[in-house]
Amino acid sequence: MSSPQKIRVAIIGSGIGGLTLAVGLSKLEVDDFLEIQVYESTSQLTQLGAGIMMWPRGWEIMQSLGLQDSLARKMSSDQELPSSEQLKPTFNIKRGDMKNGTHISVPVETNTFLAGGSVSFHRADVQEVLLEHVSPSIKMHLSHRLINFHETADGTIELEFKNGHKAACDLLIAADGINSVIRKIILARKNNWTEEEAAKFAQPLWTGSICYRNTIAADTIRSVAPNHRALTSPMMYIGKNRHLIAYPIMKGTLINTVPFISNYEKEGTYVEGPVMLDSSSDNLKDQFLGWDDEVEILLKHMSNPTRWTIQTVSPMSSYISGSGRVILLGDAAHGAPPHLGNGAGQAIEDVYILSHILAKGLRSGKLADISKAAKVYDEIRQPFGNFAAAATNKLGHLLDLDAPGFETIKDGEEVPKDAITQLGDSIQDLWSWTWKSAKPDLERALAML
Numbered sequence: 001m002s003s004p005q006k007i008r009v010a011i012i013g014s015g016i017g018g019l020t021l022a023v024g025l026s027k028l029e030v031d032d033f034l035e036i037q038v039y040e041s042t043s044q045l046t047q048l049g050a051g052i053m054m055w056p057r058g059w060e061i062m063q064s065l066g067l068q069d070s071l072a073r074k075m076s077s078d079q080e081l082p083s084s085e086q087l088k089p090t091f092n093i094k095r096g097d098m099k100n101g102t103h104i105s106v107p108v109e110t111n112t113f114l115a116g117g118s119v120s121f122h123r124a125d126v127q128e129v130l131l132e133h134v135s136p137s138i139k140m141h142l143s144h145r146l147i148n149f150h151e152t153a154d155g156t157i158e159l160e161f162k163n164g165h166k167a168a169c170d171l172l173i174a175a176d177g178i179n180s181v182i183r184k185i186i187l188a189r190k191n192n193w194t195e196e197e198a199a200k201f202a203q204p205l206w207t208g209s210i211c212y213r214n215t216i217a218a219d220t221i222r223s224v225a226p227n228h229r230a231l232t233s234p235m236m237y238i239g240k241n242r243h244l245i246a247y248p249i250m251k252g253t254l255i256n257t258v259p260f261i262s263n264y265e266k267e268g269t270y271v272e273g274p275v276m277l278d279s280s281s282d283n284l285k286d287q288f289l290g291w292d293d294e295v296e297i298l299l300k301h302m303s304n305p306t307r308w309t310i311q312t313v314s315p316m317s318s319y320i321s322g323s324g325r326v327i328l329l330g331d332a333a334h335g336a337p338p339h340l341g342n343g344a345g346q347a348i349e350d351v352y353i354l355s356h357i358l359a360k361g362l363r364s365g366k367l368a369d370i371s372k373a374a375k376v377y378d379e380i381r382q383p384f385g386n387f388a389a390a391a392t393n394k395l396g397h398l399l400d401l402d403a404p405g406f407e408t409i410k411d412g413e414e415v416p417k418d419a420i421t422q423l424g425d426s427i428q429d430l431w432s433w434t435w436k437s438a439k440p441d442l443e444r445a446l447a448m449l
C-alpha cells in the first residue's frame with residue numbers, strides 16, 4: 001500500500017527567519033506529513049559580521065527549540081541569561097553628545113533598567129547553531145532566487161527560480177527578507193494592482209536614518225580605555241539626530257558598534273541606490289565631534305564599516321495571500337528599523353506560532369487545512385508584528401531626541417530633568433513587551449485550530 005502524499009512546503013529564504021522555521025519544524029516531528037524544501041538565493045550561507053541581541057521573549061522561544069545550550073556556549077561566562085522574572089539592567093542609556101563631566105547640570109544619564117536583560121551574539125554564531133539543528137530530511141537549495149510563482153486551480157503553487165529551476169509546493173512560506181518579492185506578488189494579486197502599484201506599496205520606505213555596522217577587537221579598546229563601559233555592558237549614547245550603540249559579543253572579544261545618523265525630513269521617502277555599501281569611518285568622526293570620550297574612542301577604532309540605509313515596510317493588513325496558501329514571515333511581513341533589537345526576535349516569534357500551528361493543523365495531511373492554519377497565524381501574528389514594528393519606529397525618534405521637551409535642543413545643550421525622566425519612561429514603555437512571554441499567544445492560536 002502506498003503511503004499518503006505529504007504536504008509540500010517551500011520556505012523561501014534562509015536568513016534567521018527561514019532557518020529558525022526549518023529548526024522549529026525539525027523539532028516538531030512533522031516528517032510523516034510535511035515535505036520541506038528551503039530555497040536560498042545566495043550561493044553560501046553567510047551572516048554579516050555583526051551582533052544580534054535577544055530579549056526574554058525571543059530567548060524563551062530559542063529555549064523551547066532546545067537551542068539554549070548550544071547558544072550558551074557562544075556566550076562569555078559573565079553574560080547572564082535573560083529571564084522574564086528577574087529585573088536586570090540592559091542598555092545603559094546616556095546623553096552622548098556631551099564631554100564627560102562638562103555641560104552637566106541635570107542628570108543626563110539614565111541607567112535604564114529593562115527588565116529581564118538580554119543576550120548578544122555574533123550573527124554567524126546564531127546561524128551556525130541553527131544549521132546544526134536542522135533535520136537532514138529538510139532539503140536546502142542554494143543559488144535559488146525565486147522570481148515568480150503561480151497558484152493553479154487545484155491549489156498547487158508553481159515556483160520559478162532565476163536559475164531556470166522550476167518546483168512545486170502546496171504551501172509557500174516567504175522568509176525572503178525586507179525586499180520580499182513574494183510580498184509584492186501577493187499585494188498585486190490580492191488588490192488587483194498593476195505591478196507598478198504593487199511595487200510602490202511593497203517597496204520599503206526609508207526611515208530617514210542610516211547606520212554603520214562594525215565590530216572592534218575588545219583588546220584594542222581595552223588598551224586605550226580599560227574602563228570603557230562597552231567592554232562589559234550594552235551602551236547607548238544618544239544625541240540630537242544621532243545615536244550610537246555598542247555591546248560586547250563573541251565572549252567579550254569583539255565590540256559590536258553601530259552609530260546611527262538621522263534626517264527625519266527624509267522619513268517616508270524611497271531609498272535611491274544600494275541599501276548597503278562598504279564604507280569608511282573617516283567622515284563619521286566629524287559627525288560626532290565633541291561627543292563623549294567613549295564615543296570618540298569607538299569611532300576612532302572602527303575600520304571599514306558597512307553603511308546601511310534603515311528601512312521599514314508599510315504596515316501590511318494581512319500576512320497571508322487570498323488563498324491562504326502563501327504566508328509571509330519575518331522582515332518580509334513586518335521589516336522595521338532595528339532600534340528595539342528585535343527584528344530577528346519577531347521573525348523567531350512568527351516561527352514559534354507558525355511551526356506549532358502547522359504541526360497541529362496539518363497533521364491530518366489534508367490540503368484543505370492549509371488555509372485554516374494560515375488564517376489562525378494571520379490573526380495572531382499580524383496585529384502583534386505590526387505593533388512591534390510601530391514601537392521600534394517610534395523608539396528611533398526617541399533615541400535621536402526627536403521627543404517632547406527636546407524639540408529645539410542642540411548637541412550638548414541641557415534640558416529640564418522632567419524631560420529626561422519622561423524620555424527614560426517612554427523608552428522603557430516601548431521596550432516592555434520584549435520581556436513578556438509569547439506563550440499565551442501560542443495557546444490562543446492552538447485553541448483556534
Ligand SMILES: Cc1cc2nc3c(=O)[nH]c(=O)nc-3n(C[C@H](O)[C@H](O)[C@H](O)COP(=O)(O)OP(=O)(O)OC[C@H]3O[C@@H](n4cnc5c(N)ncnc54)[C@H](O)[C@@H]3O)c2cc1C
Binds near residue numbers: 016345
Ligand atoms: C543594524 C541592524 C541591527 C539589528 N540588530 C538586531 C538585533 O539586535 N536583534 C534582532 O532581533 N534583530 C536585529 N536586526 C533585525 C534583523 O537582522 C532582521 O529583522 C532579521 O534578520 C530578519 O530575518 P529574516 O529571516 O526575516 O530576513 P533576512 O535575514 O533578511 O533573510 C532573508 C533571506 O532570504 C534570502 N532571499 C531574499 N530574496 C530571496 C528570493 N527571491 N529567493 C530566495 N531567497 C531570497 C536572502 O538572501 C536572505 O538569506 C537588526 C537589523 C539591522 C539592520
